[in-house]
Amino acid sequence: MKAVCWFGKRDMRVEHVPDPRILNPRDCIVRITRSAICGSDLHLYNGYIPTMEQGDIVGHEFMGEVVEVGSEVKKLTVGDHVVVPFTICCGRCFFCKQGMWSACDNTNPNAWMVEAQYGTSAAALFGYSHLYGGYAGGQAQYARVPFADVGPIKVPQGIDDEKVLFLSDIFPTGYQAAEQCDIKRGQVVAVWGCGPVGQFAIRSAQMLGAERVIGIDRFPERLQLAEKSGAEVVNYDQTEDLIETLKAMTGGRGPDACIDAVGLEAHGHSVDYYLDSAKQKVHLQLERANVLRQAIHACRKGGTVSVPGVYAGSIDNFPFGAAFGKGLTIRGGQTHMIRYMQPLLERVQNGDIDPSFLITHRVALEDVPEMYKTFVNKDDHCVKVVIDPWAQKAA
Amino acid sequence: MPEIAENTTDVQESHGLQPQEAGGRESHGLQQQWASRGSTVGSIVAGAALAVYGISRKSLGGTALAAVGSILAIRGVRRATAPNPVHIERSFTINRPLEEVFSFFRNFENLPKFMQHLKEVHITGDRTSHWVAFAPLGVELEWDAEILEEEQNRFLIWQSLPGALIPNRGSVQFRAASEYHGGTEITAVLDYAPPAGKGGVLFARAFGREPGMQIREDLRHLKQLLEAGEIPTTHGQSHGRRTAFVRMMKAVAESTKHKGEATESGNEQPWAVGS
Numbered sequence: 001m002k003a004v005c006w007f008g009k010r011d012m013r014v015e016h017v018p019d020p021r022i023l024n025p026r027d028c029i030v031r032i033t034r035s036a037i038c039g040s041d042l043h044l045y046n047g048y049i050p051t052m053e054q055g056d057i058v059g060h061e062f063m064g065e066v067v068e069v070g071s072e073v074k075k076l077t078v079g080d081h082v083v084v085p086f087t088i089c090c091g092r093c094f095f096c097k098q099g100m101w102s103a104c105d106n107t108n109p110n111a112w113m114v115e116a117q118y119g120t121s122a123a124a125l126f127g128y129s130h131l132y133g134g135y136a137g138g139q140a141q142y143a144r145v146p147f148a149d150v151g152p153i154k155v156p157q158g159i160d161d162e163k164v165l166f167l168s169d170i171f172p173t174g175y176q177a178a179e180q181c182d183i184k185r186g187q188v189v190a191v192w193g194c195g196p197v198g199q200f201a202i203r204s205a206q207m208l209g210a211e212r213v214i215g216i217d218r219f220p221e222r223l224q225l226a227e228k229s230g231a232e233v234v235n236y237d238q239t240e241d242l243i244e245t246l247k248a249m250t251g252g253r254g255p256d257a258c259i260d261a262v263g264l265e266a267h268g269h270s271v272d273y274y275l276d277s278a279k280q281k282v283h284l285q286l287e288r289a290n291v292l293r294q295a296i297h298a299c300r301k302g303g304t305v306s307v308p309g310v311y312a313g314s315i316d317n318f319p320f321g322a323a324f325g326k327g328l329t330i331r332g333g334q335t336h337m338i339r340y341m342q343p344l345l346e347r348v349q350n351g352d353i354d355p356s357f358l359i360t361h362r363v364a365l366e367d368v369p370e371m372y373k374t375f376v377n378k379d380d381h382c383v384k385v386v387i388d389p390w391a392q393k394a395a
Numbered sequence: 396m397p398e399i400a401e402n403t404t405d406v407q408e409s410h411g412l413q414p415q416e417a418g419g420r421e422s423h424g425l426q427q428q429w430a431s432r433g434s435t436v437g438s439i440v441a442g443a444a445l446a447v448y449g450i451s452r453k454s455l456g457g458t459a460l461a462a463v464g465s466i467l468a469i470r471g472v473r474r475a476t477a478p479n480p481v482h483i484e485r486s487f488t489i490n491r492p493l494e495e496v497f498s499f500f501r502n503f504e505n506l507p508k509f510m511q512h513l514k515e516v517h518i519t520g521d522r523t524s525h526w527v528a529f530a531p532l533g534v535e536l537e538w539d540a541e542i543l544e545e546e547q548n549r550f551l552i553w554q555s556l557p558g559a560l561i562p563n564r565g566s567v568q569f570r571a572a573s574e575y576h577g578g579t580e581i582t583a584v585l586d587y588a589p590p591a592g593k594g595g596v597l598f599a600r601a602f603g604r605e606p607g608m609q610i611r612e613d614l615r616h617l618k619q620l621l622e623a624g625e626i627p628t629t630h631g632q633s634h635g636r637r638t639a640f641v642r643m644m645k646a647v648a649e650s651t652k653h654k655g656e657a658t659e660s661g662n663e664q665p666w667a668v669g670s
Contacts, residue, residue: 005635023632055635072624088624096577106623112612130403137633144632147623150476228563241475 002389003057003140004368009047011088016056020136020144025072030084031309032064033385034161035138037368037375038086038169040310043265044129045046045372048286049312051113051130059139061168062084062128064160065154067142075149079259082152083345084145085337086169088124090352092151102334108133126262139388153341156349158209162386163348164355166200171355172340175202175259177209177308180331183208190214190246190255190298191231194222195306196384198261202231203353205259214249216242218267221381225358236268246298256303258295260332266291270312273319275336279316286313296323296330300386304310307332358384366393438471477591477601483584483610490578491621493571495547497579499621500567503540509616509626512601512609524558530601536560560594563587583614 005015020029043049063083066076076082088107089096089379090293095103104123108114113131114121121200125135126141134145145152149227155164174197181189181281191198194217205213215226218237227232232249239245247254264287267273272290279285295305296319347353359381371385406581430598434586449457489496501526507513512536513588528536539560546554563586570580587606589598602609616626637645 001633003635005632007635011633017635018633020633021631023628026623026625049600052642053634055639055641057634082655088627089628090619092490092622092624093576097490097577106619107627109627111615112608131628136629136634142631142633146627245445357410372628 001141002242003136003184004059004365004367005054005059005316006044006052006056007054008336010296010373011043011044012058012372013054014366014369015385017140020142021055021145022068022070024146025070025071026147026149028066028073028076028145029068029154030062030143030145030152030273031067032062032138032141032143032389033081034063034165035059035140035167035389036061036165037139037371037385037387039197040128040263042376043263043310045376046265048264049129051134053134056127056129057136057140058127058133059137061165061170062126062138063155063168064143066148069148069349070344072287073148073375076152078164079367080143080152081155081157082169083096083155083164084126084138084143085151085153085167085172085341086128087151087334088126088133088146089338090147093277096150096338099339099395101336101338102152110134112175119248124336125334128351129381137166139365139387139389141365151338154346155345157247160348160356162359164345164353166196166355167341167344167348169335169337170196171200171344172337173197173308173335174202175204175340175344176335177201177259177261177306178210180210181205181208181259181304182255182329184321185209186211187256188214188250189213189257189259190216191226191259191261192216192231193261193263193309194219195224195261197257198227199229199307199358199383200258202226203263205257206230207352208310214255219378222383225383228357242294243298250300254303255302256300258299258305258346259308260291260295260305260309262291264288264311264313267372268294270294275317276315285316287311287315288370289315289318293317293319296328299326299328301326302328304331305331308335359386361385363387364391364393365389419423436471437466442467442471444612460495461647478589478595478606480589481587481602481606481610483586483607483614485611486580486582487612487614488572488576488578488580488620489618491570493548493569493579495579496581496621497551497569499583500543500569500617501547501551503553509620510610510613511616512613517656524553526555528601532599534597536597538563561587561589562600581617585610 044325089104090106093105095332111121213231215231223233276288449461522542552566
């Protein structure tokens with residue numbers, strides 16, 4: 001089969017690779033019908049995530065048809081059309097049973113690697129470095145899906161793939177981010193980053209009862225999408241002082257909840273952005289955390305900072321004094337996918353939301369290496385790239 | 396509950412774990428091994444001398460001599476020194492009932508299902524068992540063990556019988572976790588005292604470069620097996636071309652690999668547990 005493989009910084013290549021096989025009795029094999037490039041894939045592309053190995057297959061947002069099941073798979077059968085969550089969960093450990101799916105104990109064969117850094121390992125992910133299990137990802141024509149009875153959800157016939165593909169990651173991720181804000185009627189939620197996760201966070205915050213949602217970004221097409229969803233927008237490139245602007249928009253209080261849907265590759269004009277960038281260049285720091293700091297600074301006292309954005313290391317200059325002094329709640333973490341996939345599928349089926357509004361590019365597998373470049377530079381008004389692994393390359 | 400030595404250097408003495416040479420001769424310490432293994436000393440001295448001579452020749456022939464000499468010396472050193480004793484203490488909480496976890500572990504025939512270095516274990520008597528571990532090149536390490544002490548659903552202590560090439564001992568405590576956490580807390584203490592000489596070399600080959608890590612991962616596999624029903628793996632999965640360096644490392648790993656690890660040549664994951 002063909003698959004997108006990581007070969008180094010800014011070096012993704014489409015290779016002919018062996019078809020995946022059943023390796024464990026609870027595996028299934030999925031013939032992928034649609035896949036996507038995630039914002040967090042860009043961290044792999046830009047070389048920020050350690051333990052990548054040349055030849056690793058990337059991609060963690062995918063769906064398709066079950067073509068083979070292992071001997072212990074009971075719920076799925078060949079022919080089922082499924083969306084696969086990006087987290088791999090066993091379903092039987094304490095954390096899975098408590099609904100903390102992304103904290104699963106048992107799916108990372110490289111748990112020892114994570115223990116050195118974090119204390120204990122959480123769930124493995126598809127296509128996201130050996131620290132997260134080293135599982136082959138889904139920017140490919142087929143994928144091996146472990147614990148097939150636990151993660152994948154069946155999609156009813158007649159629903160377009162593009163409407164449900166984002167149940168694999170970004171829609172539940174944006175939804176969890178909004179849910180973690182503990183939104184009460186009348187509240188104002190600010191979302192940093194109007195990329196795909198931010199867009200879903202905005203919609204989800206509205207679904208959960210926010211009176212107003214403010215979207216912050218610098219790319220016009222992303223701000224427009226946010227406005228179309230009913231958010232007020234702030235272009236931070238054209239704002240002298242973002243924190244003051246947010247205060248002015250909220251009666252001097254600051255937003256009741258702040259969502260950091262940007263993560264470790266933040267951009268900005270603040271002093272700390274330049275300091276973090278300099279530290280990154282000499283490998284003193286993995287991440288740029290200027291958005292996280294802004295969110296803490298802007299948030300109303302007693303409010304919540306919710307972080308779906310990916311972080312991996314230890315940032316310097318974390319304004320814990322501000323967080324403490326204002327009594328903030330800071331929440332985050334990888335998405336507990338299995339909690340949200342079915343309820344959000346129902347929302348799609350009811351017509352509450354059509355997630356395909358995000359898609360700006362539809363490409364073949366061979367186009368993907370070039371699309372990584374387009375996506376990272378936000379060229380061509382790129383917001384979300386969806387892949388048909390069986391399509392021919394555009395002439 | 397008998398005391399378990401904390402200090403790895405005491406392991407050999409306090410629990411009677413005396414390293415033994417191949418063939419079953421008892422050793423009485425490193426000095427006697429040196430005296431009785433003149434070839435080991437000879438290897439080191441002669442090998443080193445040859446290496447120095449070879450280098451001083453400053454020619455192709457000299458280089459060859461130096462290579463041979465170095466190899467002799469290194470082999471001598473490896474034979475003379477025992478690998479460090481291995482002491483693992485690890486606690487896990489397994490989300491299965493206490494009785495189930497205890498009875499699974501108590502049946503030592505189950506151990507190979509999660510201990511990668513074991514090929515099989517046969518129960519030979521009420522308290523005795525025969526263990527077979529993997530080592531490469533078709534060699535198998537075998538020993539007998541007996542249960543020293545046990546209390547059902549509380550603890551289990553076993554030790555290899557005298558004559559074992561690699562003396563070892565294990566002790567596992569079982570406790571019911573709180574109602575909130577559910578399941579069983581286990582604390583396992585495992586000790587291996589590989590000897591100098593052939594046994595030590597076989598031990599290193601069977602357990603890999605970091606035996607402590609391998610054994611610790613085996614305990615993690617127990618939790619994975621009992622909870623999830625299987626041990627997660629990426630051995631044999633699909634991937635693109637690896638770098639030449641990684642391919643070479645894999646080839647080296649393949650040649651020293653033992654049958655206990657499922658490998659698919661060309662698809663080996665260098666990061667996966669056990670490689």
